[in-house]
Amino acid sequence: MNPTLLNTPIDYLKGIGPNRADILRKEIGIHTYGDLLNFYPNRYLDKTRFYKINQLERNSSEVQIVGKIVHLRMVEQKRGKRLVADFIDETGKMELVWFRGHKWIRENLKINTPYVIFGKTNWYNGLFSMPHPEMELVEDYKKNLRTAMQPVYPSTEKLAKSGITNRVFSKCMQQLFLESNNAFFDPLPGYLREELHLLPKAEAVFNAHFPKSQELLAKAQFRLKFEELFFIQIQLLMKNLLRKKKIKGFPFEAVGNHFSEFYENHLPFELTGAQKRVIKEIRQDLGSGAQMNRLLQGDVGSGKTIVALMSVLLALDNGFQACLMAPTEILATQHYNGICELVQELGIQVRLLTGSTKTSERREIHEALENGELHLLIGTHALLEEKVQFKNLGLAIIDEQHRFGVAQRARLWKKNNLPPHILVMTATPIPRTLAMSLYGDLDVSVIDELPPGRKDIKTVHRYDSNRLKVFRFIKDEIRKGRQVYVVYPLIQESEKMDYKDLMDGYESIAREFPIPDYQISIVHGQMKPADKDYEMDRFVRGETQIMVATTVIEVGVNVPNASVMIIESAERFGLSQLHQLRGRVGRGAEQSYCILMTGHKLSADSKTRLETMTSTGDGFEIAEVDLKLRGPGDLMGTQQSGVLNLKIADIVKDNDILKTARYYALQLLKEDPNLELEKNKVVRFTYSQLVKQKSIWNYIS
Numbered sequence: 264m265n266p267t268l269l270n271t272p273i274d275y276l277k278g279i280g281p282n283r284a285d286i287l288r289k290e291i292g293i294h295t296y297g298d299l300l301n302f303y304p305n306r307y308l309d310k311t312r313f314y315k316i317n318q319l320e321r322n323s324s325e326v327q328i329v330g331k332i333v334h335l336r337m338v339e340q341k342r343g344k345r346l347v348a349d350f351i352d353e354t355g356k357m358e359l360v361w362f363r364g365h366k367w368i369r370e371n372l373k374i375n376t377p378y379v380i381f382g383k384t385n386w387y388n389g390l391f392s393m394p395h396p397e398m399e400l401v402e403d404y405k406k407n408l409r410t411a412m413q414p415v416y417p418s419t420e421k422l423a424k425s426g427i428t429n430r431v432f433s434k435c436m437q438q439l440f441l442e443s444n445n446a447f448f449d450p451l452p453g454y455l456r457e458e459l460h461l462l463p464k465a466e467a468v469f470n471a472h473f474p475k476s477q478e479l480l481a482k483a484q485f486r487l488k489f490e491e492l493f494f495i496q497i498q499l500l501m502k503n504l505l506r507k508k509k510i511k512g513f514p515f516e517a518v519g520n521h522f523s524e525f526y527e528n529h530l531p532f533e534l535t536g537a538q539k540r541v542i543k544e545i546r547q548d549l550g551s552g553a554q555m556n557r558l559l560q561g562d563v564g565s566g567k568t569i570v571a572l573m574s575v576l577l578a579l580d581n582g583f584q585a586c587l588m589a590p591t592e593i594l595a596t597q598h599y600n601g602i603c604e605l606v607q608e609l610g611i612q613v614r615l616l617t618g619s620t621k622t623s624e625r626r627e628i629h630e631a632l633e634n635g636e637l638h639l640l641i642g643t644h645a646l647l648e649e650k651v652q653f654k655n656l657g658l659a660i661i662d663e664q665h666r667f668g669v670a671q672r673a674r675l676w677k678k679n680n681l682p683p684h685i686l687v688m689t690a691t692p693i694p695r696t697l698a699m700s701l702y703g704d705l706d707v708s709v710i711d712e713l714p715p716g717r718k719d720i721k722t723v724h725r726y727d728s729n730r731l732k733v734f735r736f737i738k739d740e741i742r743k744g745r746q747v748y749v750v751y752p753l754i755q756e757s758e759k760m761d762y763k764d765l766m767d768g769y770e771s772i773a774r775e776f777p778i779p780d781y782q783i784s785i786v787h788g789q790m791k792p793a794d795k796d797y798e799m800d801r802f803v804r805g806e807t808q809i810m811v812a813t814t815v816i817e818v819g820v821n822v823p824n825a826s827v828m829i830i831e832s833a834e835r836f837g838l839s840q841l842h843q844l845r846g847r848v849g850r851g852a853e854q855s856y857c858i859l860m861t862g863h864k865l866s867a868d869s870k871t872r873l874e875t876m877t878s879t880g881d882g883f884e885i886a887e888v889d890l891k892l893r894g895p896g897d898l899m900g901t902q903q904s905g906v907l908n909l910k911i912a913d914i915v916k917d918n919d920i921l922k923t924a925r926y927y928a929l930q931l932l933k934e935d936p937n938l939e940l941e942k943n944k945v946v947r948f949t950y951s952q953l954v955k956q957k958s959i960w961n962y963i964s
């Protein structure tokens with residue numbers, strides 16, 4: 264289909280009209296013909312095969328059978344009436360059942376006449392039955408033309424209520440094919456199509472909607488998925504090339520006093536090999552003259568903070584300011600305290616800016632920032648406010664990236680005329696495949712080594728019925744001088760109930776661990792920031808032994824003396840969250856423990872999550888399982904689920920196609936980095952269209 268037709272608003276399509284168009288736009292983001300064409304079925308009814316009654320299996324999906332009705336009767340039960348037909352073929356008998364529409368069916372059904380029936384079967388009272396079957400007389404069936412496999416489009420309640428049924432979708436698609444006259448613009452270069460034996464675009468699109476056979480469907484899907492992933496890779500790689508070429512950054516050439524002084528005299532420990540390597544990578548970036556855009560991945564507790572600090576020192580040595588942004592007030596405060604302690608003898612001005620910073624202090628900070636007296640500003644989202652203006656921001660560090668949106672990242676860039684160097688730190692390991700697709704434009708550094716002396720965190724799963732034993736264990740640990748976290752889930756939708764669970768839990772812990780022998784802190788989202796800080800502080804200083812909390816402590820909290828993490832209702836947490844929580848212990852030299860508490864009723868997914876947690880401590884391995892269980896959308900948080908906005912490919916399932924696509928995209932750009940050669944002109948055209956549409960571009964810059 265040519266680009267103009269593809270861009271035609273959906274309102275113009277026969278059978279749609281303004282009301283339906285409105286719903287399509289709002290409900291599933293279909294604005295144009297092209298969008299609709301890219302709306303693919305999520306399954307197909309396979310009507311290529313006919314079953315005999317004796318071939319039916321208890322959990323088969325929809326089946327198609329030829330046979331006839333020999334008897335029709337009404338059955339009355341407490342739950343209501345149903346119409347039942349005995350249906351036979353030469354191999355056996357089954358029942359057809361209707362719960363509604365009896366009159367019409369009785370008047371129209373023909374007894375002892377061959378029918379083709381289609382539907383899902385149930386096993387009921389020793390017989391197979393098919394409720395509300397699709398039926399067609401065999402003589403009509405022979406007359407009508409049909410595609411063997413029928414598309415089933417994803418639906419929502421609103422679509423169904425507005426009459427945009429599967430049949431409507433199918434009809435609209437047919438109409439689209441009619442209007443396009445099967446003339447489709449093919450953006451893939453000919454040599455790729457040949458090398459990979461890809462179907463031509465028109466044939467692929469048609470077969471993805473109306474497959475003529477299973478084989479053609481597979482080929483069509485391969486081709487379309489490949490194309491989709493190929494262009495995403497082209498975009499990411501081009502963006503990377505462009506950035507390296509064009510986006511100038513402040514060159515940090517000097518390694519000056521602050522860095523050397525700190526390295527030689529104030530490092531509190533020997534850096535691990537991985538930390539040294541990563542600092543070197545960052546130094547190279549900062550000195551290159553191009554803007555750094557680096558993702559620093561390191562499993563929980565791997566020591567990212569010191570790397571961040573040393574990067575800050577490089578900025579300072581070159582006469583620039585730096586900022587560090589954390590997702591929560593607790594974390595920002597913790598970074599602030601930790602960093603102040605580390606740099607206290609270096610004469611560096613560091614301030615903290617959060618939502619609860621008083622106005623007068625704010626004013627002071629703004630001033631000191633603008634006149635350059637302030638070297639490092641640590642804080643939360645508050646750093647993004649208009650009023651926060653730097654004299655010369657050279658480096659922005661963002662901790663725990665996926666708590667921040669795209670727009671927020673971009674706002675940091677705008678605080679200078681040249682963009683500052685950006686270092687994004689995350690403790691949620693991102694599986695390689697996903698990192699490749701989401702952050703193809705970021706350089707990635709990985710701290711893949713834990714500081715020496717760390718012991719594996721012993722992780723066990725215990726049922727609620729064993730709580731008393733768990734309490735005894737906690738007492739033993741506290742007796743040894745350790746501290747304990749008890750964490751409760753917090754899920755937005757049921758905040759009230761969660762709050763009640765937390766309070767009930769707190770009370771039972773308070774009964775079991777009474778004052779004055781024990782002191783307990785409690786932290787949850789409904790507390791005032793000052794109260795939270797106070798409670799947190801008591802725990803950090805070791806005045807309380809038990810911290811009862813919701814997931815507010817999930818990221819970054821660093822209390823090395825805490826050695827036990829109890830996670831209540833552990834089945835309600837996602838894997839990466841469990842791993843993050845577990846990472847709050849095992850940060851000192853002591854043996855640490857993580858106890859996952861649950862009831863006896865567990866879903867298959869919950870069991871997998873618990874088993875994964877008890878069997879491995881490797882964040883990357885856990886992230887892979889998580890990705891498989893939840894899909895990339897959930898893993899990255901809703902904000903990013905739409906990032907790639909994939910129409911047909913699935914990053915998890917189509918991993919192999921992704922690799923192939925990346926390989927060919929790389930090959931192409933190696934040979935022709937600007938896509939200038941004649942044979943790559945179409946790729947260039949499509950690429951620039953995509954950039955115009957700002958699909959992934961939007962997110963990255």
Ligand SMILES: Nc1ncnc2c1ncn2[C@@H]1O[C@H](COP(=O)(O)OP(=O)(O)OP(=O)(O)O)[C@@H](O)[C@H]1O
Nearest residue numbers: 532533534535563564565566567568569690714819
């Ligand atoms: N090379 C090292 N040797 C010994 N201890 C270290 C080393 N690097 C960091 N640490 C200590 O390990 C602990 C964890 O470090 P840090 O808080 O930087 O981890 P992190 O990577 O930020 O983890 P998280 O994402 O969980 O917050 C801190 O107590 C820190 O002082």
